Structures are given as C-alpha cells and as structure tokens.
Amino acid sequence: MQLSIEQENIDKFLMIGDKVLIKPKNPQSQTRSGLYLPPTVQQGEKIQSGYIIKTGPGYPLPSQIDETEVWKKKDEKDVHYLPLQAHEGDLAVYIQNAAFEIKFDDKSYMIVPHSAILMLIRDEGLFE
Numbered sequence: 402m403q404l405s406i407e408q409e410n411i412d413k414f415l416m417i418g419d420k421v422l423i424k425p426k427n428p429q430s431q432t433r434s435g436l437y438l439p440p441t442v443q444q445g446e447k448i449q450s451g452y453i454i455k456t457g458p459g460y461p462l463p464s465q466i467d468e469t470e471v472w473k474k475k476d477e478k479d480v481h482y483l484p485l486q487a488h489e490g491d492l493a494v495y496i497q498n499a500a501f502e503i504k505f506d507d508k509s510y511m512i513v514p515h516s517a518i519l520m521l522i523r524d525e526g527l528f529e
Contacts, residue, residue: 416457419515421487423495424508425451448519449497451511453489458482485515492522 416422426449459482487493499517503510 411454414455416455416512418457419460419485420457421453421485421493421513421515421518422455423451423493423500423511423513424454425449425511426492447497448494449500449511450492450494453487453491453493454510456485456487456489457515459484487515487518487521488523490523492524493518494520494522 414422462481462483493513495511495513496517496519500511500513503512
C-alpha cells in the first residue's frame with residue numbers, strides 16, 4: 402500500500418483500537434563474525450523491532466451502565482477503553498508475520514496489533 406502524505410501529517414493519523422504504528426529500526430547488516438547479510442535475509446526474520454510512533458486508544462470496554470435503572474440517561478458516545486501498555490517513543494519487539502507494512506514519503510511503517518508486541522523497552526532519556 403502506497404500513501405503520499407507529508408511527514409507533518411502523521412499527527413493527524415488516528416490509530417484504531419489496539420493498533421500501534423511502528424517505524425522499524427534499521428536491521429543489523431552484519432553478523433557477529435563479520436559476514437554481511439542481504440536485505441532479504443533481514444526481512445525474513447520472525448522477530449523485528451522498531452520505535453512506536455502512534456498508539457490506539459486501547460481495547461473497548463463494555464458499557465458500565467446498570468441496565469436495571471431505566472431512568473438513567475444512557476450516552477452511547479461515552480466509550481471507555483482499557484489503555485495499552487505501549488507508549489509513543491518505546492522500542493517494541495514484535496512478531497513480523499502479524500504486522501502490516503505501509504509506506505508514505507518513501508518511508509516504511511508497520512501497523513501492529515498490541516497482541517503481537519512481545520517486549521517494550523522504555524528509556525526516558527532515549528531521545529535527549
């Protein structure tokens with residue numbers, strides 16, 4: 402899927418439910434012994450990592466309104482969510498097969514369900 406959207410428009414994206422937008426990290430191009438790996442080998446890995454750019458609101462929760470109280474005003478728009486553990490700026494390790502790749506401005510991003518994230522690395526001083 403190819404999108405042509407300006408970089409500053411990323412803030413206008415809304416992630417739905419438990420989905421997370423991840424910018425993949427540059428993979429290792431060399432092994433510990435010094436051998437260079439082709440890009441096809443790197444992309445075929447089952448586990449990938451990247452930085453979280455945007456997160457969805459979380460898992461929708463059922464209505465907490467007591468159905469027996471008919472006099473209470475029911476507001477259908479008042480939706481509550483169970484928040485996600487992932488936050489913007491975290492380094493996420495995720496399952497590659499569960500991710501969907503999108504491209505805009507010639508950059509690759511992954512849309513990953515929260516359930517496919519195996520581990521988060523949160524470092525407050527990472528971007529300072």
